[in-house]
Amino acid sequence: MTEKMTDGLEIKAGAGSDDAALFQLMNAFESFKMENDARLDRLEKRGASDPLTEEKLERINAALDGYKAAMDRAALDRARPSLEGGRSDAGDEYKEAFSAYVKRGEEKSLSVGVNADGGYVVPGETEAEITRRLTEISPIRAIAGVRQVSSSVYKRPISITGPATGWVGETDARPQTASQTIDAISYPTMELYAMPAATSAFLDDAAVDVGQWIAEEVNAAFAEQETAAFVNGDGVSKPTGFLSATLAAESAWAWGKLGYVATGVSGDFPSDDQSDVLIDLVYTLKAGYRQNASWVMNRRTQGAIRKLKDTEGNYLWQPAAVAGGNATLLGFNLVEAEDMPDIGAGTTPIAFGDFRRGYLIVDRQGVNVLRDPFSAKPYVLFYTTKRVGGGIADFDAIKLLKFAVS
Incomplete structure (x- = not known):
């Protein structure tokens, strides 16, 4: 069942294999990068963005959220065993x-x-x-x-500060140290x-x-x-x-x-x-x-983060590398x-x-x-x-x- 279509991007919940769903997500992200690069290029050259490009970018951004949500639902459904086997x-x-x-x-x-x-x-x-x-x-x-x-x-109980310690010579005095907090x-x-x-x-x-x-x-x-x-x-x-x-x-x-x-x-x-x-x-x-x-x-904050790049032009946000995984930001898992x-x-x-x-x-x-x-x-x-x-x-x-x- 198709949930949404935007600029040729279909979101099909539960359709196809995990690999196919992941491939769709990666394709959507590539489309997102192309449109965002075009937006940034126009901003640099003309000082203003094209409203049509902005609108298309937001649609693809929403499609990315939809793909990830569909994959998460499918992964959750597969992970649910029958409690008592129906017996x-x-x-x-x-x-x-x-x-x-x-x-x-x-x-x-x-x-x-x-x-x-x-x-x-x-x-x-x-x-x-x-x-x-x-x-x-x-x-x-x-x-x-x-x-x-x-x-x-x-x-x-949690230790806020450990006990005080110190180095001493073989014959040096051992003064009492402060207790931990x-x-x-x-x-x-x-x-x-x-x-x-x-x-x-x-x-x-x-x-x-x-x-x-x-x-x-x-x-x-x-x-x-x-x-x-x-x-x-x-x-x-x-x-x-x-x-x-x-x-x-x-x-x-x-x-x-x-x-x-x-x-x-x-x-x-x-x-x-x-x-x-x-x-x-x-x-x-x-x-x-x-x-x-x-x-x-x-997800709205994540949508804004997706547009950011590092100094070498690489996108900071990256889609999940495996089906059911999390997207990453600067190499760390991102949780919605x-x-x-x-x-x-x-x-x-x-x-x-x-x-x-x-x-x-x-x-x-x-x-x-x-x-x-x-x-x-x-x-x-x-x-x-x-x-x-x-x-x-x-x-x-x-x-x-x-x-x-x-």
Whole structure:
């Protein structure tokens, strides 16, 4: 099925092989480079761009986003295994009890599955599938550190400064050294919920794999809410997002703040050597963090970045080299997160860092389902909850680009 056509560029979701889809993406990028080169050449010679060229460039830019989105959806679909193989004779009593509860409200004798507050704890396979799909769908969860805990709050000690050391001769005195500085960061878990609905006829269908159905219904809703919180959450009944941290210019950085590099222009890149600020941002990060660093930005910011070149005329943005991979910027993976802000005066639309070390997501074990056949007749509602927290783990591992004078 063709989703979109622009200047001869077709976007076919799920059509053809991975190699064919990747070939289409590469062709679109070549078209983009040709049009952008023409735009830059006209700007250099005449001081103004052709509106038709600008319009065509934006259409190709949108096509590139569409190709990548289609490839991502196809890769996600292929990665989804059947939870229980569609077999009603799996022989697992607990899964059968959960299925009976979802379909008919029966709790049988397996009271271990009943939550003290009402509802039912989903089988382990379903819980793992929800988390796995969240990892694939949520861009921040895919690159951040993740811990599973059994309590409501996870406390993590971190050493801000190591113990003082020094060199001494064989007979020199060994004065006492200063102690290291330890900070404890708490990550409370907050309740995240979704409430899918189904008809009784659907639930009565013997072929329905209820574990798979629950996972499919809630994973997209959970992922959307999670990603928004991991980026911008204020910590009130939700995780604390990394953009909610106190910001400081990199020259005045201190623990407890996120450092940023300013572009020097309010709401824009500098007029000359635009790519220099991106290179500056890369090298604000210490070498140990750069090895596993990723860029995080939304698709509109990525569209603006695609037009930038280095001093030798090479494009900084490059499409994924393999099907299902990420685009790169200056050789580092680029992750799209639509909850990142757009380029604007004083905004921080670009983050760069080792998110595996810089941001921690805490999942409390257990996903609960409460069956409600009364509130929305003739539908049966399933109040599905999980508890998740999140916050910055290392303030030195993530840096931001701020579109401001200073």
